[in-house]
Amino acid sequence: MSILDKYPALKAEIDKVAEVAGYLWQKGWAERNGGNITINVTEYADEAMRALPAISAPRPIGTTLPALKGCWFYCKGTQKRMRDLARDPMANGSIIRILDDCASYEIVADLPVAPTSELPSHLAVHNYLLTNNYPYKASLHTHPIELVAMTHARKFLEKDVATRLLWSMIPETKAFCPRGLGIVPYMLPSSVELADATIQAISDDYDVVMWEKHGVFAVEKDIMDAFDQVDVLNKAAQIYIAGKNMGFEPEGMTDGQMAELSAVFGLPK
Numbered sequence: 170m171s172i173l174d175k176y177p178a179l180k181a182e183i184d185k186v187a188e189v190a191g192y193l194w195q196k197g198w199a200e201r202n203g204g205n206i207t208i209n210v211t212e213y214a215d216e217a218m219r220a221l222p223a224i225s226a227p228r229p230i231g232t233t234l235p236a237l238k239g240c241w242f243y244c245k246g247t248q249k250r251m252r253d254l255a256r257d258p259m260a261n262g263s264i265i266r267i268l269d270d271c272a273s274y275e276i277v278a279d280l281p282v283a284p285t286s287e288l289p290s291h292l293a294v295h296n297y298l299l300t301n302n303y304p305y306k307a308s309l310h311t312h313p314i315e316l317v318a319m320t321h322a323r324k325f326l327e328k329d330v331a332t333r334l335l336w337s338m339i340p341e342t343k344a345f346c347p348r349g350l351g352i353v354p355y356m357l358p359s360s361v362e363l364a365d366a367t368i369q370a371i372s373d374d375y376d377v378v379m380w381e382k383h384g385v386f387a388v389e390k391d392i393m394d395a396f397d398q399v400d401v402l403n404k405a406a407q408i409y410i411a412g413k414n415m416g417f418e419p420e421g422m423t424d425g426q427m428a429e430l431s432a433v434f435g436l437p438k
């Protein structure tokens with residue numbers, strides 16, 4: 170018996186998480202237990218769901234996040250693999266509720282799978298999104314090969330250099346990842362500094378943030394949209410690399426062509 174049996178709309182969201190987890194594995198972006206997904210599922214928590222008993226003791230988040238009072242999340246489990254989550258999301262992740270102190274949580278369903286060690290940073294991002302009225306419910310961290318490779322070149326770490334190059338590879342990149350790629354310099358994984366820098370980059374108007382020599386962190390309305398943004402950007406990186414492999418520097422669309430795209434399609438940048 171799973172909580173998903175009683176909540177078909179919640180099941181539809183978790184099914185999307187499982188589908189995306191499979192894509193991450195197929196693309197080679199999710200080696201071992203690499204990557205994380207956290208989804209705000211508060212909208213599905215009705216009276217009956219809120220009355221469910223906890224299946225874990227309260228656990229500290231490690232920080233206080235006032236906007237998360239009464240919120241519910243699905244989180245990938247610590248040490249769990251995306252390829253396993255794709256088959257069985259409720260054995261490789263769990264649904265948690267944030268307690269009224271906004272500093273601790275308890276696991277509610279289906280199994281006492283401890284959430285990812287990245288939970289504090291993911292929740293800090295969701296706290297920021299809710300505080301600032303974003304419609305975003307999903308956060309995704311993954312290791313897209315070509316995008317990460319680009320961060321080993323200093324020139325691509327300067328503000329919007331990679332964004333401009335990726336946008337110029339095919340028109341769809343700017344259309345479907347219209348805020349571009351924010352850059353966060355290398356910082357220790359799981360650190361408070363990395364979480365704070367990620368939130369700063371989101372507030373600087375990026376939906377996808379690149380962590381130098383590590384991976385991306387994306388936020389979107391749902392997990393499929395978050396995946397799509399990363400997929401579109403990585404595709405552009407692959408086109409760039411394909412051109413380089415053919416022995417030339419890809420020309421890229423002109424500034425005028427990209428400005429025209431923004432004007433005609435009403436893009437934000």
Ligand SMILES: [Zn+2]
Binds near residue numbers: 203204312383
């Ligand atoms: Zn990572």
